């Protein structure tokens with residue numbers, strides 16, 4: 099038997115429903131959209147809207163979308179959960195002396211219970227790696243809230259969180275290699291599609307948009323793409339605010355109008371495939387682009403590719419050093 103590890107790494111993703119049912123989607127969205135980091139309205143205003151309008155209207159259609167991408171079998175489930183689990187196993191193989199687990203910010207397994215469980219197992223050095231390459235106040239900072247609460251109740255444990263890895267050389271190389279592998283000899287237009295964010299948050303100082311632009315530029319540079327061979331857009335708009343532009347939908351329309359009929363789409367803001375990539379991009383946007391005469395070639399996320407696991411292990415290493 100190898101000695102019990104003294105340090106642990108927690109890979110944290112957003113979270114996802116436990117089942118493709120309206121009840122499970124409702125539970126998940128109530129927790130996610132009830133976080134003031136995600137929707138900043140005062141609870142007295144937002145909670146009635148959320149409970150009386152958003153959840154009743156959204157639970158059923160969104161459950162149907164999850165059902166359309168649900169993975170079969172014992173190691174299946176919601177793609178976000180299944181791929182995050184598999185990625186944690188791949189990172190574990192890279193870090194034999196460290197205990198590697200995964201956790202979710204919303205839903206299960208919860209980040210708070212993962213941190214408490216590691217401490218109960220005697221581990222006093224913990225690295226937390228949110229699986230968001232680009233920092234946002236809505237995602238990374240919300241993981242930071244849970245970490246801060248743990249630090250306050252576990253003063254004997256050192257927790258170090260990685261804020262972002264948007265231009266990390268290993269990660270950029272892994273994304274570039276996945277794109278190259280997928281494209282083979284084709285040099286179609288490459289569209290980088292990132293999850294959107296309300297413009298208001300960027301105006302208030304959220305670095306997310308700047309980091310998305312830097313990620314896309316670094317990946318395009320690694321691929322040796324000239325400027326007119328790629329573009330960047332934002333998907334997954336929610337609610338009535340103005341979100342980051344251009345939208346992926348309008349960008350694809352504009353490409354079709356220009357006669358650019360073959361487009362590769364990659365989503366390097368998502369560590370693993372999920373409803374936003376598999377349903378929104380690879381199904382819905384691909385269909386509407388097809389109706390405009392185009393062919394959309396979706397490039398999967400890094401998921402549990404070995405180069406992804408190796409890049410994340412290297413990114414986490416400084417957070418796992420027993421004295422920093």
Ligand SMILES: C=CC1=C(C)c2cc3[nH]c(cc4nc(cc5[nH]c(cc1n2)c(C)c5CCC(=O)O)C(CCC(=O)O)=C4C)c(C)c3C=C
Nearest residue numbers: 112113114115136160178234236237293295336372373374
């Ligand atoms: C105000 C609403 C939302 C903000 C802000 C937001 C930011 C944000 N989200 C991700 C990553 C993911 N989001 C996912 C799903 C999802 N996102 C929102 C809303 C906001 N996101 C909703 C309502 C949903 C659920 C699906 C739906 O109802 O349409 C997912 C996938 C989850 C899954 O189960 O597969 C991810 C991943 C980022 C990176 C981000 C800010 C930068």
Ligand SMILES: [Fe+2]
Nearest residue numbers: 293294334374
């Ligand atoms: Fe989202």
Ligand SMILES: [Fe+2]
Nearest residue numbers: 334335374378
């Ligand atoms: Fe969406």
